Amino acid sequence: MDCYFAAVEMREHPEYVGKPIAVGGATDRRGVIATCNYEARAFGVRSAMATAQALKLCPHLILAKGNMPLYQQISKQIRAIFQQYTDLIEPLSLDEAYLDVTDCQFYQGSATLIAEAIRRDIYQQTRLTASAGVAPNKFIAKIASDENKPNGICVVPPNQVESFVKDLPLQKINGVGKATLAKLNTYGLFTAADVRKMDLSELTRCLGSFAETLHQRCHGIDTRPVITSRVRKSIGVEHTLQHDIYKLEQSLEFVDKLYASLIKRINSNDATNHIGKVGVKLKFSDFQQTSLETSQFQLDKDYFIQLLDTAWQRSQGRGIRLIGLSVGLKSHNGQQLAQQLSFQF
Structure with a gap:
Protein backbone atom coordinates (compact mmCIF):
# COMPACT_ATOMS: atom_id res chain seq x y z
CA MET A 1 0.00 0.00 0.00
CA ASP A 2 1.10 3.58 -0.67
CA CYS A 3 1.85 5.52 2.57
CA TYR A 4 -0.89 3.40 4.10
CA PHE A 5 -1.76 5.09 7.42
CA ALA A 6 -1.48 8.55 5.86
CA ALA A 7 -3.53 7.46 2.85
CA VAL A 8 -6.33 6.26 5.11
CA GLU A 9 -6.29 9.59 6.95
CA MET A 10 -6.55 11.45 3.63
CA ARG A 11 -9.47 9.27 2.64
CA GLU A 12 -11.22 10.01 5.91
CA HIS A 13 -10.29 13.72 5.81
CA PRO A 14 -10.42 15.03 2.21
CA GLU A 15 -9.16 18.41 3.45
CA TYR A 16 -5.74 16.77 3.98
CA VAL A 17 -5.33 15.86 0.31
CA GLY A 18 -2.43 17.71 -1.32
CA LYS A 19 -1.01 18.81 2.03
CA PRO A 20 1.92 17.26 3.93
CA ILE A 21 0.55 15.01 6.65
CA ALA A 22 2.02 12.42 8.97
CA VAL A 23 0.67 9.89 11.42
CA GLY A 24 2.65 9.98 14.63
CA GLY A 25 3.01 10.99 18.24
CA ALA A 26 2.85 14.51 19.59
CA THR A 27 6.07 16.45 20.21
CA ASP A 28 5.33 16.85 23.93
CA ARG A 29 5.43 13.06 24.30
CA ARG A 30 8.66 12.43 22.39
CA GLY A 31 6.63 11.03 19.53
CA VAL A 32 7.93 9.57 16.28
CA ILE A 33 6.48 9.49 12.79
CA ALA A 34 4.77 6.19 11.90
CA THR A 35 4.31 7.14 8.26
CA CYS A 36 3.76 10.20 6.11
CA ASN A 37 2.43 11.05 2.68
CA TYR A 38 4.56 11.90 -0.34
CA GLU A 39 4.04 15.64 0.09
CA ALA A 40 5.68 15.36 3.51
CA ARG A 41 8.49 13.17 2.17
CA ALA A 42 9.39 15.95 -0.24
CA PHE A 43 10.48 17.95 2.83
CA GLY A 44 12.64 15.10 4.11
CA VAL A 45 10.12 13.72 6.61
CA ARG A 46 10.49 9.95 7.05
CA SER A 47 9.08 7.07 9.07
CA ALA A 48 10.70 6.59 12.52
CA MET A 49 11.82 10.23 12.56
CA ALA A 50 11.22 12.18 15.76
CA THR A 51 8.09 14.29 15.40
CA ALA A 52 9.96 17.37 16.61
CA GLN A 53 12.54 16.91 13.84
CA ALA A 54 9.79 16.38 11.26
CA LEU A 55 8.19 19.68 12.26
CA LYS A 56 11.52 21.47 11.89
CA LEU A 57 11.79 20.16 8.33
CA CYS A 58 8.14 20.87 7.55
CA PRO A 59 6.62 23.44 9.98
CA HIS A 60 3.19 23.19 8.35
CA LEU A 61 3.09 19.39 8.65
CA ILE A 62 -0.36 18.11 9.67
CA LEU A 63 -0.12 15.53 12.45
CA ALA A 64 -2.79 12.84 12.74
CA LYS A 65 -2.97 10.71 15.87
CA GLY A 66 -3.79 7.57 13.94
CA ASN A 67 -6.62 5.08 14.09
CA MET A 68 -5.23 1.55 14.41
CA PRO A 69 -8.61 -0.22 14.58
CA LEU A 70 -9.53 1.34 11.23
CA TYR A 71 -6.15 0.46 9.70
CA GLN A 72 -6.58 -3.14 10.85
CA GLN A 73 -10.14 -3.31 9.49
CA ILE A 74 -9.05 -2.10 6.05
CA SER A 75 -6.08 -4.48 6.11
CA LYS A 76 -8.48 -7.40 6.60
CA GLN A 77 -10.53 -6.10 3.69
CA ILE A 78 -7.43 -6.06 1.49
CA ARG A 79 -6.43 -9.56 2.67
CA ALA A 80 -9.88 -10.79 1.58
CA ILE A 81 -9.17 -9.42 -1.90
CA PHE A 82 -5.88 -11.32 -2.01
CA GLN A 83 -7.68 -14.53 -1.06
CA GLN A 84 -9.88 -14.26 -4.13
CA TYR A 85 -6.76 -14.90 -6.22
CA THR A 86 -4.55 -17.17 -4.10
CA ASP A 87 -4.28 -18.87 -0.71
CA LEU A 88 -0.49 -18.48 -0.73
CA ILE A 89 -0.21 -15.18 1.10
CA GLU A 90 2.63 -14.06 3.36
CA PRO A 91 1.69 -10.87 5.25
CA LEU A 92 4.65 -8.72 6.24
CA SER A 93 2.66 -6.01 7.98
CA LEU A 94 -0.81 -4.45 7.81
CA ASP A 95 0.00 -2.91 4.44
CA GLU A 96 2.36 -5.32 2.71
CA ALA A 97 2.41 -8.96 1.64
CA TYR A 98 3.88 -11.49 -0.75
CA LEU A 99 1.47 -13.45 -2.97
CA ASP A 100 2.40 -16.59 -4.89
CA VAL A 101 0.08 -16.68 -7.91
CA THR A 102 1.81 -19.55 -9.72
CA ASP A 103 -1.35 -21.67 -9.69
CA CYS A 104 -3.88 -18.86 -10.12
CA GLN A 105 -6.04 -19.49 -13.19
CA PHE A 106 -7.42 -15.96 -13.59
CA TYR A 107 -6.26 -13.95 -16.61
CA GLN A 108 -4.71 -17.05 -18.19
CA GLY A 109 -2.26 -17.19 -15.30
CA SER A 110 -0.64 -13.84 -16.16
CA ALA A 111 0.93 -12.53 -12.95
CA THR A 112 0.99 -9.02 -14.42
CA LEU A 113 -2.73 -9.00 -15.16
CA ILE A 114 -3.47 -10.56 -11.76
CA ALA A 115 -1.48 -7.81 -10.02
CA GLU A 116 -3.30 -5.13 -11.98
CA ALA A 117 -6.64 -6.72 -11.10
CA ILE A 118 -5.75 -6.82 -7.40
CA ARG A 119 -4.68 -3.17 -7.46
CA ARG A 120 -7.92 -2.27 -9.23
CA ASP A 121 -10.03 -4.24 -6.71
CA ILE A 122 -8.27 -2.59 -3.78
CA TYR A 123 -8.96 0.87 -5.16
CA GLN A 124 -12.59 0.14 -6.01
CA GLN A 125 -13.31 -1.30 -2.58
CA THR A 126 -11.21 0.96 -0.36
CA ARG A 127 -10.42 4.08 -2.47
CA LEU A 128 -6.75 3.50 -1.61
CA THR A 129 -3.89 2.89 -4.01
CA ALA A 130 -1.38 0.05 -3.96
CA SER A 131 1.88 -0.60 -5.80
CA ALA A 132 3.08 -4.01 -6.93
CA GLY A 133 6.25 -5.77 -7.94
CA VAL A 134 5.87 -8.82 -10.19
CA ALA A 135 8.85 -11.15 -10.46
CA PRO A 136 9.98 -14.79 -10.33
CA ASN A 137 11.05 -14.58 -6.67
CA LYS A 138 10.50 -12.67 -3.45
CA PHE A 139 13.70 -10.65 -3.52
CA ILE A 140 13.11 -9.19 -6.99
CA ALA A 141 9.39 -8.66 -6.32
CA LYS A 142 10.18 -6.74 -3.13
CA ILE A 143 12.63 -4.41 -4.88
CA ALA A 144 10.28 -3.99 -7.85
CA SER A 145 7.33 -3.06 -5.63
CA ASP A 146 9.13 0.14 -4.67
CA GLU A 147 10.23 1.12 -8.18
CA ASN A 148 7.11 2.91 -9.39
CA LYS A 149 5.44 4.09 -6.20
CA PRO A 150 2.94 5.52 -5.68
CA ASN A 151 0.14 3.70 -7.48
CA GLY A 152 2.41 1.85 -9.88
CA ILE A 153 3.57 -1.56 -10.97
CA CYS A 154 6.96 -2.88 -11.99
CA VAL A 155 7.24 -6.19 -13.84
CA VAL A 156 10.52 -8.11 -13.99
CA PRO A 157 10.07 -11.26 -16.11
CA PRO A 158 12.66 -14.05 -15.81
CA ASN A 159 14.59 -12.94 -18.89
CA GLN A 160 15.06 -9.45 -17.42
CA VAL A 161 16.25 -10.43 -13.93
CA GLU A 162 19.89 -10.17 -15.04
CA SER A 163 19.61 -6.59 -16.27
CA PHE A 164 17.37 -5.53 -13.37
CA VAL A 165 19.80 -6.74 -10.70
CA LYS A 166 23.08 -5.80 -12.35
CA ASP A 167 23.17 -2.11 -11.44
CA LEU A 168 21.18 -2.44 -8.20
CA PRO A 169 22.69 -0.31 -5.38
CA LEU A 170 23.69 -2.59 -2.51
CA GLN A 171 21.74 -0.53 0.04
CA LYS A 172 18.52 -1.72 -1.62
CA ILE A 173 19.27 -5.33 -0.65
CA ASN A 174 17.65 -6.48 2.56
CA GLY A 175 20.28 -7.14 5.22
CA VAL A 176 22.69 -4.49 3.95
CA GLY A 177 22.48 -1.90 6.69
CA LYS A 178 24.66 1.15 7.23
CA ALA A 179 27.53 -0.75 8.85
CA THR A 180 27.56 -3.52 6.22
CA LEU A 181 27.29 -0.99 3.41
CA ALA A 182 30.24 0.98 4.78
CA LYS A 183 32.31 -2.21 4.94
CA LEU A 184 31.35 -3.16 1.38
CA ASN A 185 32.22 0.31 0.14
CA THR A 186 35.72 0.05 1.63
CA TYR A 187 36.28 -2.92 -0.68
CA GLY A 188 35.04 -0.93 -3.66
CA LEU A 189 31.66 -2.67 -3.74
CA PHE A 190 28.73 -0.35 -4.47
CA THR A 191 26.41 -2.30 -6.79
CA ALA A 192 25.36 -5.88 -7.37
CA ALA A 193 27.64 -5.94 -10.41
CA ASP A 194 30.63 -5.15 -8.16
CA VAL A 195 29.81 -8.05 -5.85
CA ARG A 196 29.41 -10.44 -8.77
CA LYS A 197 33.00 -9.75 -9.80
CA MET A 198 34.29 -10.86 -6.39
CA ASP A 199 34.99 -14.50 -5.63
CA LEU A 200 32.61 -15.92 -3.01
CA SER A 201 35.46 -17.09 -0.78
CA GLU A 202 36.91 -13.59 -0.73
CA LEU A 203 33.49 -12.08 -0.02
CA THR A 204 33.07 -14.53 2.87
CA ARG A 205 36.34 -13.33 4.40
CA CYS A 206 34.92 -9.81 4.30
CA LEU A 207 31.36 -10.46 5.46
CA GLY A 208 31.22 -13.87 7.09
CA SER A 209 28.00 -15.89 6.86
CA PHE A 210 26.01 -13.13 5.13
CA ALA A 211 28.29 -13.34 2.11
CA GLU A 212 26.50 -16.30 0.51
CA THR A 213 23.09 -14.66 0.77
CA LEU A 214 24.42 -11.40 -0.65
CA HIS A 215 26.17 -13.26 -3.46
CA GLN A 216 22.91 -15.01 -4.39
CA ARG A 217 20.83 -11.81 -4.27
CA CYS A 218 23.34 -10.04 -6.50
CA HIS A 219 22.76 -12.80 -9.03
CA GLY A 220 18.98 -12.45 -8.69
CA ILE A 221 18.67 -15.77 -6.83
CA ASP A 222 16.14 -16.25 -4.04
CA THR A 223 14.67 -19.70 -3.39
CA ARG A 224 12.61 -18.77 -0.32
CA PRO A 225 8.96 -19.86 -0.59
CA VAL A 226 5.99 -17.73 0.37
CA ILE A 227 5.34 -18.60 4.03
CA THR A 228 1.64 -18.70 4.83
CA SER A 229 1.92 -19.19 8.60
CA ARG A 230 4.15 -17.69 11.24
CA VAL A 231 5.15 -18.39 14.79
CA ARG A 232 5.72 -15.54 17.21
CA LYS A 233 9.38 -15.53 18.27
Missing part, protein backbone atom coordinates in the same frame (compact mmCIF):
# COMPACT_ATOMS: atom_id res chain seq x y z
CA SER A 234 9.33 -12.71 20.81
CA ILE A 235 7.12 -10.49 22.91
CA GLY A 236 8.21 -7.03 23.95
CA VAL A 237 7.11 -3.73 25.41
CA GLU A 238 8.81 -0.37 25.33
CA HIS A 239 8.23 3.19 26.48
CA THR A 240 9.51 6.49 25.10
CA LEU A 241 10.23 8.82 28.00
CA GLN A 242 8.84 12.32 28.03
CA HIS A 243 12.25 13.60 29.16
CA ASP A 244 15.68 12.03 28.97
CA ILE A 245 16.92 10.41 32.16
CA TYR A 246 20.55 10.04 33.20
CA LYS A 247 20.56 7.74 36.24
CA LEU A 248 19.77 4.05 36.47
CA GLU A 249 17.68 4.66 39.58
CA GLN A 250 15.34 6.89 37.57
CA SER A 251 14.51 3.99 35.28
CA LEU A 252 13.22 1.61 37.94
CA GLU A 253 9.70 3.05 38.08
CA PHE A 254 9.41 2.61 34.32
CA VAL A 255 10.72 -0.95 34.58
CA ASP A 256 7.96 -1.76 37.08
CA LYS A 257 5.27 -0.59 34.66
CA LEU A 258 6.87 -2.21 31.64
CA TYR A 259 7.31 -5.51 33.45
CA ALA A 260 3.63 -5.56 34.43
CA SER A 261 2.66 -4.84 30.83
CA LEU A 262 5.02 -7.54 29.55
CA ILE A 263 3.54 -10.14 31.92
CA LYS A 264 0.06 -9.24 30.67
CA ARG A 265 1.09 -9.75 27.03
CA ILE A 266 2.84 -13.03 27.78
CA ASN A 267 -0.23 -14.36 29.55
CA SER A 268 -2.57 -13.23 26.79
CA ASN A 269 -0.42 -15.16 24.30
CA ASP A 270 -0.26 -18.22 26.56
CA ALA A 271 3.53 -18.05 26.35
CA THR A 272 4.56 -18.39 29.99
CA ASN A 273 6.06 -21.84 29.49
CA HIS A 274 7.93 -20.91 26.31
CA ILE A 275 10.37 -18.29 27.61
CA GLY A 276 13.86 -18.85 26.20
CA LYS A 277 15.54 -15.47 26.61
CA VAL A 278 15.03 -12.14 28.33
CA GLY A 279 16.32 -8.86 26.97
CA VAL A 280 16.41 -5.10 27.40
CA LYS A 281 16.74 -2.25 24.93
CA LEU A 282 17.84 1.34 25.49
CA LYS A 283 17.66 4.20 23.04
CA PHE A 284 19.95 7.13 23.81
CA SER A 285 19.41 10.85 23.39
CA ASP A 286 21.29 10.76 20.05
CA PHE A 287 18.86 8.05 18.81
CA GLN A 288 21.54 5.35 18.87
CA GLN A 289 20.35 2.23 20.66
CA THR A 290 21.70 -0.85 22.33
CA SER A 291 20.17 -4.17 23.33
CA LEU A 292 21.27 -6.98 25.59
CA GLU A 293 19.79 -10.42 26.16
CA THR A 294 20.56 -13.64 27.96
CA SER A 295 19.16 -17.17 28.04
CA GLN A 296 16.56 -17.48 30.77
CA PHE A 297 13.61 -19.82 31.13
CA GLN A 298 11.60 -18.11 33.81
CA LEU A 299 10.38 -14.60 34.42
CA ASP A 300 11.83 -12.47 37.18
CA LYS A 301 12.02 -8.69 37.16
CA ASP A 302 15.49 -8.87 38.70
CA TYR A 303 16.85 -10.43 35.50
CA PHE A 304 15.75 -7.38 33.53
CA ILE A 305 17.21 -5.01 36.12
CA GLN A 306 20.58 -6.79 35.94
CA LEU A 307 20.61 -6.54 32.14
CA LEU A 308 19.52 -2.92 32.32
CA ASP A 309 22.43 -2.17 34.66
CA THR A 310 24.89 -3.63 32.15
CA ALA A 311 23.27 -1.93 29.15
CA TRP A 312 23.21 1.39 30.99
CA GLN A 313 27.01 1.40 31.13
CA ARG A 314 27.02 1.79 27.35
CA SER A 315 25.34 5.20 27.58
CA GLN A 316 28.68 7.00 28.06
CA GLY A 317 26.97 10.00 29.56
CA ARG A 318 24.15 10.15 27.03
CA GLY A 319 20.58 10.51 28.22
CA ILE A 320 18.10 7.65 27.85
CA ARG A 321 14.94 8.37 25.84
CA LEU A 322 13.46 4.85 25.52
CA ILE A 323 13.44 1.67 27.61
CA GLY A 324 12.25 -1.71 26.35
CA LEU A 325 11.85 -5.18 27.83
CA SER A 326 11.38 -8.37 25.83
CA VAL A 327 11.34 -12.15 26.01
CA GLY A 328 12.42 -14.59 23.31
CA LEU A 329 10.16 -17.60 22.86
CA LYS A 330 11.15 -21.20 22.27
CA SER A 331 9.10 -23.78 20.43
CA HIS A 332 7.39 -26.74 22.08
CA ASN A 333 10.44 -28.92 21.46
CA GLY A 334 12.62 -26.48 23.35
CA GLN A 335 14.43 -24.89 20.40
CA GLN A 336 14.64 -21.15 20.07
CA LEU A 337 12.28 -20.05 17.30
CA ALA A 338 13.93 -19.05 14.06
CA GLN A 339 14.16 -15.47 12.93
CA GLN A 340 11.06 -14.64 10.93
CA LEU A 341 11.16 -12.81 7.63
CA SER A 342 10.59 -9.09 8.01
CA PHE A 343 10.83 -6.23 5.56
CA GLN A 344 10.05 -2.55 5.81
CA PHE A 345 9.44 -0.06 3.02
